[in-house]
Amino acid sequence: MTSSLPLLLLALCSLSAAEAQLTVFNLRASDLPSGIVVTTDGYVKVFCGSASLGETSVRNNDPNPWWEEKFTYFQGQENDVLRLEVHDSDIFFNDLLGVCQRQINFMREHDCFLESGGLLHYSYTLNGNNQ
Ligand SMILES: [Ca+2]
Incomplete structure (x- = not known):
């Protein structure tokens, strides 16, 4: 299927903007730059809107790290x-290696190219109905 098509625009979708539980998980990076610094010790800070959801642990000396942390935000909204x-x-x-930023929608897995080189992959879910 084409669930990872980056150019697929779903901005016209008109779902309710009710608050929902956002969960961000499966963070992993590949080919982080290792030439500029002595070692690549990556970690990720997660934000939704103006809210900080926290940050991962540091993966020391690993240009291809993954992080097991999940981040949950109970006031997430579509877009x-x-x-x-x-x-x-x-x-x-x-050092900031790069920023991945996009609106929450149906696209639940992303590969994001970092400004300093390398790639960040992440997944999320947004659960609207909890009644
Ligand atoms: Ca370092």
Whole structure:
């Protein structure tokens, strides 16, 4: 199927904007840049709109890390902006490797190319009815 077609636009969908539970999971990256810094120690910060959902642990010295953390937000809404920031941890400062940002919709798996190189894959669900 074509569930990962990045150009598929679903903006015309007119679902209810009721609050729902957003769950972000299955975060993994590949080919994170390792030439600029001594080691690539990746972690991800997760945001929905202006809310911070938290951040993953740091995967030390791994250009192809994955993270087991799940992030849940109970006030998610269709078309909220889900934002994931991939950072490289360092002793003195943290480098931002790239930002993945897009509106929540039916597309539940994404591959996002990072500004500094590499790729971030993530999945999410948005559950609207909990009655
Ligand atoms: Ca580092």
